[in-house]
Amino acid sequence: MERKKSYIEDVERGIYDIVDQEKHAYIVDKGLTEEIITEISQVKNEPQWMLDFRLKCLKIYKSMPVPMWSADLSELDIENIVHYVKPDAKQSHTWDDVPDYIKNTFERLGIPQAERESLAGVGAQYDSEVIYHSMSEHLARQGVIYMDIDKALIEYEDIIKEYFMTLITPHDHKFAALHGAVWSGGSYVYVPEGVQVDLPLQSYFRLNAKGAGQFEHTLIIVEKGASLHFIEGCSAPKYSVQNLHAGAVELFIREGAKLRYSTIENWSRNMYNLNTKRALVDAHGTIEWISGSFGSKVSMLYPMSILQGAHAKSEFTGVTFASTGQYLDTGMKVIHAAPYTNSTVHAKSISKNGGYAYYRSLLRVLESAHNCKSTVNCESLMLDNFSKSDTLPIIELFNDQVDIGHEAKIGRISDDAIFYMMSRGISEEEAKAMVVRGFVEPISKELPLEYAVELNNLITMELEGTIG
Amino acid sequence: MVQLAIPKWKRMPLPEDIFASGESDASCVADIPQRIVVQRRFPQRLRMEKSLGNSFNIFVSQASKNNMTMTVKRSFEVQQAYYHYTVHKPCFAENIHIEAEAGSKAFIVIEYDQDDSVFTNHHQWIQINGRKGCDLHLMVIQKLSPKSRYFSQQVAYVEEGGNVKITTLSLGAALTALSVEEHLLGRRANGDMKLGYLLVGDQRSDYCNSMFHKAPQTTSNILAKGVLRDQCKKVYRGNLFFDPGSPQSVGREEEFATLLNPGVVANSLPALICREDDVIGEHAASASQLDQEQLFYIMSRGHSKKRAEQLIILSSFSEMMEDLSEDKRQSINDWISRRLQVERQISDF
Structure with missing residues (x-):
């Protein structure tokens, strides 16, 4: 007897796909040349060393091959991407000063409301520049710095020069080099020693320009004994041409400090999301990654924790949802470089309607990292037979005094669970959504309420459609 | 014989003479x-x-x-x-x-x-x-x-x-x-x-x-x-x-x-x-x-630490050998013990 199966159609992405009219104050030509890089640097009035660095990165970029070990990037035409788009808006500290069409976009995305209700500071980037930035006064009084990184390059040049792209170097991979060459916008956060930032800070990155790239750089330094929750959101409307996101996130967590870095990524389905994130954790420090990857055509995203101090700790909790036409290659890297370090990875992926979810991770324990512990857990849910789901967690041990555990599971929604819920009067569609929401519950419960709701909305949005 | 290319393995480099011909028996x-x-x-x-x-x-x-x-x-x-x-x-x-x-x-x-x-x-x-x-x-x-x-x-x-x-x-x-x-x-x-x-x-x-x-x-x-x-x-x-x-x-x-x-x-x-x-x-x-609790248990039964370690190691292989005869299992255990250069006599477990 043929077994009946349920399938789910693709959906509209609602508010995320609303396109604003393009109004640019400045836009560079398509492609990647020394002239364009120089032009970007001059428009931003950067110091000479930064221009030199950008040009060096361009050379490295051009010398490196396109990575072949994962997604097919052959359709990504860098020469057809606009690498810098300055919106027709100056940076302001009140939403009233932001042009209406941009403000309305962020209103739809719920950023001002979240700022009023649950955030200690917000940065909003539109295309290549940050157009809104604010932080509560009591944090400023404690010495917390939260500003866009272009501004920090002027006001805190020495610090930026000391830290910028030292954790993610242009030699790491081709798109790290690209980032070094064309970066624009992003956030700089400095939390002084002992300061506990009670409410999260959020930076939201919206890419509106058709065929453009977004290359924001986030640099966060959390000093000894301090703590911070930083939220990163990103989205873009869907176009028929390619967009590219190659941002970089460098996090420095000092002794005994704690940083939670949460991301809800909902790029449009024409986006190549080739982002790089890395955290360096000192003794007794903690990095917590919370990650939700929903959008993009192609994602290659593997946040890395380098535990360089004894008793440093890394936790990763992430969910990836791949649907029609999406190849989401996500995962996590942990380097245990000091004794008594601890890491936990809890990853979930869902694939439906031909989506391809690939979980890829690396756990490396160096010779010096004795008495370390690590637990890696990944689960994959396939919602239909057209989809693909792969899991490849790599473990490299150079030390015997370790306690390493890894588990992975793959499967589909239990028919018994659906049948049970339907017998209780719940529709098949809702029953399936409930199971999926339950599947990602370990992630959503780690997010602030508003973002957990957004995560659930995204899941519901992904699951809407015909079942039968 | 055709000269064969030596595969290039990333994690385990191979020697140049793996396809060398010679006396074979x-x-x-x-x-x-x-x-x-x-x-x-x-x-x-x-x-x-x-x-x-x-x-x-x-x-x-x-x-x-x-x-x-x-x-x-x-x-x-x-x-x-x-x-x-x-x-x-x-x-x-x-x-x-x-x-x-x-x-x-x-x-x-x-x-x-x-x-x-x-x-x-x-x-x-x-x-x-x-x-x-x-x-x-x-x-x-x-x-x-x-x-x-x-x-x-x-x-x-x-x-x-x-x-x-x-x-x-x-x-x-x-x-x-x-x-x-x-x-x-x-x-x-x-x-x-x-x-x-x-x-x-x-x-x-x-x-x-x-x-x-x-x-x-x-x-x-x-x-x-x-x-x-x-x-x-x-x-x-x-x-x-x-x-x-x-x-x-x-x-x-x-x-x-x-x-x-x-x-x-x-x-x-x-x-x-x-x-x-x-x-x-x-x-x-x-x-x-090695599991410290297992070591402790075996040592509490009067075995030396070396012997206890040996027994735990041998037990790793026992599941693989369950279809073999007792003699065969014993000879393999002896071989492993020699390889480990530890005490040979383990039958008093």
């Missing part, structure tokens, strides 16, 4: 029941999987001096067929084909041994055809000298309702590259792989166990257990593939590595490749030192 002692038909030839039409790579395939097919086809006749049951090879030349290449006819049942053991002073490049290709409803267990015991190299490709095709179990005990050789594949082609076929390895000194090993679910309601289990000591290096790949058309299949894979001292290198690459939604696939891996 081994003496064999066999205990074969009559119900297995042995022919000194190999099928003309051979299905070649990727395994270790084309160079290895070509080399084995050209250099093989030991071509053998074993056929377990339809519906016959064989308690145990036993081959013991003593390898004493610089080269030994062999093709072994095992045909388990429908409804047959057999346990076949092939053991390789040699003097510690001998060096051999041992290349091996084993192909198993497990026909409908067969129940075959192949066990390969590799105890080559610490100078030798062992390159083995083992591939099994399992038809409807068949059950093929492949156990490999990889105990010797300076360099081992082992690829074991099972292709579950028929409904309700079952594949079972067990790998036990002992790596001491500066031994290097690259193991790959791959299970391909290609039909509905297929089931599989992969278990790898090993012990690493000194400056050895291990790469283990456990792959579970669920191809389209394999609904209601279940596959599980586990790996346990025991690390005995600093300086060992242990890489694990477990992969789940899924193209079918209605399946259950699981893998688990763990690596750690």
Whole structure:
């Protein structure tokens, strides 16, 4: 007897796909040349060393091959991407000063409301520049710095020069080099020693320009004994041409400090999301990654924790949802470089309607990292037979005094669970959504309420459609 | 012989002379029941999987001096067929084909041994055809000298309702590259792989166990257990593939590595490749030192720490050897103990 199966159609992405009219104050030509890089640097009035660095990165970029070990990037035409788009808006500290069409976009995305209700500071980037930035006064009084990184390059040049792209170097991979060459916008956060930032800070990155790239750089330094929750959101409307996101996130967590870095990524389905994130954790420090990857055509995203101090700790909790036409290659890297370090990875992926979810991770324990512990857990849910789901967690041990555990599971929604819920009067569609929401519950419960709701909305949005 | 390119492996560099030709021979002692038909030839039409790579395939097919086809006749049951090879030349290449006819049942053991002073490049290709409803267990015991190299490709095709179990005990050789594949082609076929390895000194090993679910309601289990000591290096790949058309299949894979001292290198690459939604696939891996609670318990029974460690190590392999006779198990335990250079007498446990 043929077994009946349920399938789910693709959906509209609602508010995320609303396109604003393009109004640019400045836009560079398509492609990647020394002239364009120089032009970007001059428009931003950067110091000479930064221009030199950008040009060096361009050379490295051009010398490196396109990575072949994962997604097919052959359709990504860098020469057809606009690498810098300055919106027709100056940076302001009140939403009233932001042009209406941009403000309305962020209103739809719920950023001002979240700022009023649950955030200690917000940065909003539109295309290549940050157009809104604010932080509560009591944090400023404690010495917390939260500003866009272009501004920090002027006001805190020495610090930026000391830290910028030292954790993610242009030699790491081709798109790290690209980032070094064309970066624009992003956030700089400095939390002084002992300061506990009670409410999260959020930076939201919206890419509106058709065929453009977004290359924001986030640099966060959390000093000894301090703590911070930083939220990163990103989205873009869907176009028929390619967009590219190659941002970089460098996090420095000092002794005994704690940083939670949460991301809800909902790029449009024409986006190549080739982002790089890395955290360096000192003794007794903690990095917590919370990650939700929903959008993009192609994602290659593997946040890395380098535990360089004894008793440093890394936790990763992430969910990836791949649907029609999406190849989401996500995962996590942990380097245990000091004794008594601890890491936990809890990853979930869902694939439906031909989506391809690939979980890829690396756990490396160096010779010096004795008495370390690590637990890696990944689960994959396939919602239909057209989809693909792969899991490849790599473990490299150079030390015997370790306690390493890894588990992975793959499967589909239990028919018994659906049948049970339907017998209780719940529709098949809702029953399936409930199971999926339950599947990602370990992630959503780690997010602030508003973002957990957004995560659930995204899941519901992904699951809407015909079942039968 | 055609000059073959040396494959470039990222994690386990290969020596330049792995395809060197030379004197090739081994003496064999066999205990074969009559119900297995042995022919000194190999099928003309051979299905070649990727395994270790084309160079290895070509080399084995050209250099093989030991071509053998074993056929377990339809519906016959064989308690145990036993081959013991003593390898004493610089080269030994062999093709072994095992045909388990429908409804047959057999346990076949092939053991390789040699003097510690001998060096051999041992290349091996084993192909198993497990026909409908067969129940075959192949066990390969590799105890080559610490100078030798062992390159083995083992591939099994399992038809409807068949059950093929492949156990490999990889105990010797300076360099081992082992690829074991099972292709579950028929409904309700079952594949079972067990790998036990002992790596001491500066031994290097690259193991790959791959299970391909290609039909509905297929089931599989992969278990790898090993012990690493000194400056050895291990790469283990456990792959579970669920191809389209394999609904209601279940596959599980586990790996346990025991690390005995600093300086060992242990890489694990477990992969789940899924193209079918209605399946259950699981893998688990763990690596750690000897269990301190087990050590404490055994020592509390009056054993020295050295003896307690030895017993725990030997217990890692016991699951792999459960189908062997008591004598055989004991001789392998003795061999492992010698290799570990620890106390030999363990029977008072």
